[in-house]
Amino acid sequence: MSNSEIIFAPSILSADFSNLALECQAVEAAGCDWVHLDVMDGHFVPNLTFGPDVVSALRKHITTVMDVHLMISPTALLLEKFISTQADVITVHVEATSHIYKDLQLIRNSGIKAGVALNPGTPATTIAPLLDMIDLVCIMTVNPGFGGQRFISNQLQKIREIRELIGNRSIYLEVDGGIDTSNVGLAAKAGANVFVAGTSIFKGGSFKNPDIYRDNIVDLRKQALGA
Numbered sequence: 001m002s003n004s005e006i007i008f009a010p011s012i013l014s015a016d017f018s019n020l021a022l023e024c025q026a027v028e029a030a031g032c033d034w035v036h037l038d039v040m041d042g043h044f045v046p047n048l049t050f051g052p053d054v055v056s057a058l059r060k061h062i063t064t065v066m067d068v069h070l071m072i073s074p075t076a077l078l079l080e081k082f083i084s085t086q087a088d089v090i091t092v093h094v095e096a097t098s099h100i101y102k103d104l105q106l107i108r109n110s111g112i113k114a115g116v117a118l119n120p121g122t123p124a125t126t127i128a129p130l131l132d133m134i135d136l137v138c139i140m141t142v143n144p145g146f147g148g149q150r151f152i153s154n155q156l157q158k159i160r161e162i163r164e165l166i167g168n169r170s171i172y173l174e175v176d177g178g179i180d181t182s183n184v185g186l187a188a189k190a191g192a193n194v195f196v197a198g199t200s201i202f203k204g205g206s207f208k209n210p211d212i213y214r215d216n217i218v219d220l221r222k223q224a225l226g227a
């Protein structure tokens with residue numbers, strides 16, 4: 001996985017939950033690069049989605065990159081179970097664990113790319129001691145828990161700061177939340193290269209009508225590349 005290109009990772013939080021496998025297949029056929037799975041436990045965030053068994057079941061239907069975003073605490077409780085799902089990337093929140101370094105080691109030692117996620121109130125400098133332990137930084141551009149929220153534009157400064165901290169390391173810079181055609185170019189210009197989008201990709205389409213997914217991804221990619 002080269003981390004210089006622009007990558008779109010639809011969040012299935014905005015997909016039809018009664019047809020998740022079909023939705024993953026449809027959005028991959030529509031030209032996405034990764035598939036983003038938002039795991040929520042109703043404790044770290046005020047919402048509940050799905051657990052490791054659903055992620056394992058979806059693994060069989062995701063042929064691109066399965067990008068698992070753990071919004072669960074304490075992270076250690078279920079981390080091993082998510083590692084066994086054969087995800088390509090597992091991202092943990094620095095706010096959800098007392099042992100972020102140990103959690104990242106566990107993910108990395110399992111041969112999975114390790115990501116760290118920062119909520120909007122967590123400073124960029126938090127990742128300084130982790131730079132040699134991560135393959136991805138996920139900057140939350142909404143308060144985690146729900147799709148369809150507005151992009152928090154003051155996170156653009158944090159994107160620039162993190163791009164600076166990353167330097168020439170091979171680390172993906174992912175933004176997650178409220179990404180649409182009005183702000184994806186700004187985020188790209190600030191230094192992001194992986195874009196999680198739920199509403200702006202899934203809106204108006206369905207696995208029966210995936211052309212809308214394709215159009216939405218094309219529009220977003222155009223804006224990101226034009227930045």
Ligand code: DX5
Nearest residue numbers: 144145147148178197198199
């Ligand atoms: C929020 C999730 C995001 C969100 C993105 O906690 O991490 O991935 O679902 O959805 P939109 O693009 O609708 O903000």
Ligand code: ZN
Nearest residue numbers: 038069176196
């Ligand atoms: Zn997410």
